[in-house]
Amino acid sequence: MRGYGHGVAKLPTIYDVAEAAGVAPSTVSRAFSRPGRVNSETAQRIRDVAADLGYRTNPLARGLSTARTMTIGLVIADITNPVYAEIMRGAQIAAADAGYTMLLADTQGSGPRERESVERAMPLVEGIVLASSRMSDSAIRMAAKQKPLVVLNRAVVDVPSVVTDNPRGARRAAEHLGGLGHEVITYVAGPEASWADGMRWRALREVELELGLKVRRIGPFPPTVRGGVRAAHELSKHPTSAVIAYNDQLAIGLMRGLASMGARVPEDVSVVGFDNIFGSDLVTPGLTTIAAPLRVQGTTAVKNLLALVGGASSTTGKAVVLPTRLLVRASTAQRSRKRTAPTWGTTTVSGPASKSARRTSAGAR
Amino acid sequence: MRGYGHGVAKLPTIYDVAEAAGVAPSTVSRAFSRPGRVNSETAQRIRDVAADLGYRTNPLARGLSTARTMTIGLVIADITNPVYAEIMRGAQIAAADAGYTMLLADTQGSGPRERESVERAMPLVEGIVLASSRMSDSAIRMAAKQKPLVVLNRAVVDVPSVVTDNPRGARRAAEHLGGLGHEVITYVAGPEASWADGMRWRALREVELELGLKVRRIGPFPPTVRGGVRAAHELSKHPTSAVIAYNDQLAIGLMRGLASMGARVPEDVSVVGFDNIFGSDLVTPGLTTIAAPLRVQGTTAVKNLLALVGGASSTTGKAVVLPTRLLVRASTAQRSRKRTAPTWGTTTVSGPASKSARRTSAGAR
DNA sequence: TTGAAAGCGCTAACAT
DNA sequence: ATGTTAGCGCTTTCAA
Numbered sequence: 159m160r161g162y163g164h165g166v167a168k169l170p171t172i173y174d175v176a177e178a179a180g181v182a183p184s185t186v187s188r189a190f191s192r193p194g195r196v197n198s199e200t201a202q203r204i205r206d207v208a209a210d211l212g213y214r215t216n217p218l219a220r221g222l223s224t225a226r227t228m229t230i231g232l233v234i235a236d237i238t239n240p241v242y243a244e245i246m247r248g249a250q251i252a253a254a255d256a257g258y259t260m261l262l263a264d265t266q267g268s269g270p271r272e273r274e275s276v277e278r279a280m281p282l283v284e285g286i287v288l289a290s291s292r293m294s295d296s297a298i299r300m301a302a303k304q305k306p307l308v309v310l311n312r313a314v315v316d317v318p319s320v321v322t323d324n325p326r327g328a329r330r331a332a333e334h335l336g337g338l339g340h341e342v343i344t345y346v347a348g349p350e351a352s353w354a355d356g357m358r359w360r361a362l363r364e365v366e367l368e369l370g371l372k373v374r375r376i377g378p379f380p381p382t383v384r385g386g387v388r389a390a391h392e393l394s395k396h397p398t399s400a401v402i403a404y405n406d407q408l409a410i411g412l413m414r415g416l417a418s419m420g421a422r423v424p425e426d427v428s429v430v431g432f433d434n435i436f437g438s439d440l441v442t443p444g445l446t447t448i449a450a451p452l453r454v455q456g457t458t459a460v461k462n463l464l465a466l467v468g469g470a471s472s473t474t475g476k477a478v479v480l481p482t483r484l485l486v487r488a489s490t491a492q493r494s495r496k497r498t499a500p501t502w503g504t505t506t507v508s509g510p511a512s513k514s515a516r517r518t519s520a521g522a523r
Numbered sequence: 524m525r526g527y528g529h530g531v532a533k534l535p536t537i538y539d540v541a542e543a544a545g546v547a548p549s550t551v552s553r554a555f556s557r558p559g560r561v562n563s564e565t566a567q568r569i570r571d572v573a574a575d576l577g578y579r580t581n582p583l584a585r586g587l588s589t590a591r592t593m594t595i596g597l598v599i600a601d602i603t604n605p606v607y608a609e610i611m612r613g614a615q616i617a618a619a620d621a622g623y624t625m626l627l628a629d630t631q632g633s634g635p636r637e638r639e640s641v642e643r644a645m646p647l648v649e650g651i652v653l654a655s656s657r658m659s660d661s662a663i664r665m666a667a668k669q670k671p672l673v674v675l676n677r678a679v680v681d682v683p684s685v686v687t688d689n690p691r692g693a694r695r696a697a698e699h700l701g702g703l704g705h706e707v708i709t710y711v712a713g714p715e716a717s718w719a720d721g722m723r724w725r726a727l728r729e730v731e732l733e734l735g736l737k738v739r740r741i742g743p744f745p746p747t748v749r750g751g752v753r754a755a756h757e758l759s760k761h762p763t764s765a766v767i768a769y770n771d772q773l774a775i776g777l778m779r780g781l782a783s784m785g786a787r788v789p790e791d792v793s794v795v796g797f798d799n800i801f802g803s804d805l806v807t808p809g810l811t812t813i814a815a816p817l818r819v820q821g822t823t824a825v826k827n828l829l830a831l832v833g834g835a836s837s838t839t840g841k842a843v844v845l846p847t848r849l850l851v852r853a854s855t856a857q858r859s860r861k862r863t864a865p866t867w868g869t870t871t872v873s874g875p876a877s878k879s880a881r882r883t884s885a886g887a888r
Numbered sequence: 889t890t891g892a893a894a895g896c897g898c899t900a901a902c903a904t
Numbered sequence: 905a906t907g908t909t910a911g912c913g914c915t916t917t918c919a920a
Contacts, residue, residue: 169646171897182907187899198905216646218586219897223912227583229626229647238612240605240801247603250629254636259643261594262627264615271619278624281534281581282594383805410805436605440748440775442807536913547891552915563889584913588896 170211179207190215229259230463231279231286233272237264239381240435241405241452245289245310248456256464258284269293269351276301285463288312292351306466310459312353318466319477320459324354327448327482328361331402331430334446334484336369339493340400340428346389346412347377348404355404358432362402374398379408386411387418394419394502399427399493406431406438409445413489421502424491434485443488451480535576544572555580594624595828596644596651598637602629604746605800606770606817610654610675613821621829623649634658634716641666650828653677657716671831675824677718683831684842685824689719692813692847693726696767696795699811699849701734704858705765705793711754711777712742713769720769723797727767739763744773751776752783759784759867764792764858771796771803774810778854786867789856799850809852816845 176183181200186208189201221227232249234242246262253260261283263275269292276293279286285306291298298314301307308318335343345362348355355378362373376392379385386408393401393412403409409431413423423429423443431438434449458478541548546565551573554566586592597614599607611627618625626648628640634657641658644651650671656663663679666672673683700708710727713720720743727738741757744750751773758766758777768774774796778788788794788808796803799814823843 173897183897184899184908185906187897188906191899196905200905214642214646216587216897218583218592218646219912220899221583221912222581222587222897222914223899225912232627237615238608238801240608243603243605243608246627247629247631250602250627251631259647260627262597262611262615262625264612266612266616275619277579281579281583282624414805436603437802437805440779440802440806538913548913549892549915550890552913553890556915561889565890581913584896585915586896587898587913588915590896 169216170208170213172213172215175204175208175211175213178211179204225284227282227284228257229261229283230460230467231261231263231276231283232460233263233265233275233279233286233288233291235265235272235290235292236267237262239407240437241433241450242289243436244452245456248453248458249287249460250456251453252457252460252464256460258460258464265292267292273297280305285467287459287463289459290352290354306463308459308463308466310455313477318462320455320462320480321354321477322450322455322480322482324357324482325361325364327432327450327484328358328402329365330482330484331432331448332362332365332369332371332373334486334490335400335402335428335430336371338400338428338490339495340371340398341493342372342374342398343400343402344393344396344398345373345375345377346379346386346393346401346403346408347375348379348381348385348408350378352381352404354432358402358404377404379404381405382407383411383414386413387415390415390419390421393427394421397421397427397502400430400490401427402430402432404432406433406435406445406447409447409489410438410441413441413443413445416502419502423489425494426502428490428493430490439487446487446490447485448482449485450482454480534581535573535578537578537580540569540573540576540578543576544569590649592647592649593622594626594648595825595832596626596628596641596648597825598628598630598640598644598651598653598656600630600637600655600657601632602627604772605802606798606815607654608801609817610821613818613823614652614825615821616818617822617825617829621825623825623829630657632657638662645670650832652824652828654824655717655719671828673824673828673831675820678842683827685820685827685845686719686842687815687820687845687847689722689847690726690729692797692815692849693723693767694730695847695849696797696813697727697730697734697736697738699851699855700765700767700793700795701736703765703793703855704860705736705763706858707737707739707763708765708767709758709761709763710738710740710742711744711751711758711766711768711773712740713744713746713750713773715743717746717769719797723767723769742769744769746770747772748776748779751778752780755780755784755786758792759786762786762792762867765795765855766792767795767797769797771798771800771810771812774812774854775803775806778806778808778810781867784867789854790859791867793855793858795855804852808854811852811855812850813847814850815847819845 172183172186176186186204188196189204261279265272265275287308289310295314302317310320313319313321366373379389390412409429431445431447434447438445438447537548537551541551551569553561554569626644630637630640652673654675660679667682675685678684678686731738744754755777774794796810796812799812803810803812
């Protein structure tokens with residue numbers, strides 16, 4: 159009702175309030191300052207007057223003198239990737255709960271762009287969360303010296319990190335598949351720059367002997383549905399009855415590709431993904447996956463960041479590792495020993511029968 | 524290599540540069556100021572020295588005196604909704620292209636939270652994009668007086684708006700279904716607060732007579748997969764052979780719900796969604812949908828906002844309307860007149876046969 | 889062009 | 905508990 163003009167209205171300042179309340183500007187400032195909001199009678203009166211005038215403390219000005227902008231930055235490799243939807247939600251909630259605003263930068267998977275985003279955001283924020291960063295360890299460490307910073311989905315020595323339990327996740331996937339009678343598993347790799355990819359593949363190699371199964375690897379592929387389709391073609395050259403994909407998108411694409419080549423999931427090949435993104439339970443068959451606590455990842459990263467901002471020392475040097483869990487859906491099944499016919503793997507999508515099946519029969523190894 | 528300490532490194536200021544270059548601070552400022560970057564020899568030397576020192580102009584300080592923070596705000600109703608992934612990407616790109624940083628606020632579908640976010644962001648940004656706002660028209664208009672603002676997916680009188688062509692989209696959906704022989708269509712409504720929902724339903728009502736078909740409406744339902752499942756139950760009480768859902772999530776949930784009740788899509792019921800979100804082509808059957816130019820929506824909103832920021836007058840009072848297109852996939856098909864048996868609609872998921880079929884036979888209307 | 893000085897709105901020592 | 909006085913880092917008159 160206070161009939162603002164039309165263009166850009168000028169907001170009242172601390173001086174306006176001071177004058178209206180008949181006190182010194184600094185007194186007004188105090189009535190609004192952070193820690194121990196003064197509670198004298200005057201302070202209250204000042205707040206009333208301020209509210210009346212529609213006064214709002216200008217965060218820019220405040221930030222200029224205190225370096226507290228009440229803003230944190232979240233830089234993400236690919237905002238389009240459904241994984242980040244939940245992560246961002248979690249981050250946003252944690253930030254908002256602490257009274258912080260979130261600056262978002264999408265780097266579209268580009269390293270240089272990421273560096274630039276970080277530089278741009280740096281002076282505006284009190285701290286930064288780097289999700290699935292593609293920058294080099296040293297670049298990250300460098301940035302971490304400027305402002306509090308935590309990396310998500312990656313462990314960087316000397317920099318607070320939040321990761322999921324990739325080794326355990328990969329192991330669970332392998333155990334699950336092994337338990338279903340699969341003896342050789344193909345790992346469909348994601349981007350080489352991905353830290354998680356390395357962890358997953360390495361973990362699989364490690365459990366290989368222990369679980370008495372064989373693990374191959376194809377890739378790298380872009381971590382997208384399309385990448386998965388390509389992977390399916392690649393897989394058809396050396397079919398295995400079970401596949402673990404770097405992430406759900408890849409797994410979903412793989413299933414599509416397999417379907418288009420006449421392979422059935424899970425009858426012919428069992429597929430496991432990672433992350434449990436939106437949609438992984440909607441595809442047919444539902445995707446068995448190693449679920450990550452997406453939202454918790456976001457909140458944890460932000461909470462830790464805020465702790466740092468609040469002056470906490472970088473805790474231990476250890477990364478915080480969040481648990482994952484195996485979600486069994488319809489894309490994995492008992493290995494069928496009675497393969498009626500090598501219906502796929504004997505032909506590729508781009509032509510008639512050519513490379514004949516290998517490793518397709520039981521006693522492969 | 525410039526061996527930063529360890530804690531928070533202090534950045535060089537304009538004064539440091541001035542001293543190093545042997546000029547006055549204001550001269551340094553000029554060498555970096557906005558419009559016509561001075562090109563004198565000194566200016567160049569200053570820039571070199573600055574680069575050498577690792578100087579970066581502090582946006583906060585700049586913002587304090589110029590009110591140009593090079594930041595825009597994007598406030599979104601539900602960051603978790605896949606629709607926004609692409610919109611955000613588009614917005615982010617447009618912002619980055621113009622050298623702007625993006626502040627993001629997720630309001631989790633809460634009106635009050637949205638108001639608060641806007642207030643919080645207001646002083647930090649040069650302008651705001653409100654995506655699918657749940658605030659009242661008057662609240663939006665109020666905010667629009669403070670700073671440049673554009674609303675996305677909603678038209679508000681006197682406020683620059685960007686919307687998709689809902690009427691045309693709804694019409695196309697109806698025509699498509701009509702062309703397949705469907706005579707009565709159920710519209711599964713989304714949230715009542717949604718402007719788009721109103722537009723879509725209203726458009727359907729308008730083409731009803733013209734296309735010679737009948738349109739019913741059930742709902743409102745939350746615009747989620749779960750909401751869709753609930754809608755399926757509701758639908759089973761008054762089955763129709765064709766359904767148009769408020770959005771893809773609802774449509775997908777509906778398909779799941781129908782499947783669990785024994786109804787086949789598209790044989791028993793054809794389903795059309797809106798938006799073409801990630802995943803709508805991954806479900807089985809693929810979802811026929813009215814595709815929105817998601818990314819373009821984001822870029823358009825931001826570009827228009829930036830134009831306003833740059834001083835453009837609110838153009839005409841008209842909303843920018845972006846075209847949609849019908850994407851036919853497998854969830855819609857010719858209506859089968861020879862219904863062998865009313866296999867669904869006669870039983871509900873929660874028990875044996877009860878409510879008998881209605882409107883299920885051919886000559887319904 | 890460049891320099892000098894005032895000020896953006898707020899906070900942070902000092903005093904009182 | 906309040907008032908005074910300097911800045912935070914940058915831009916912007918106004919002179920030179």
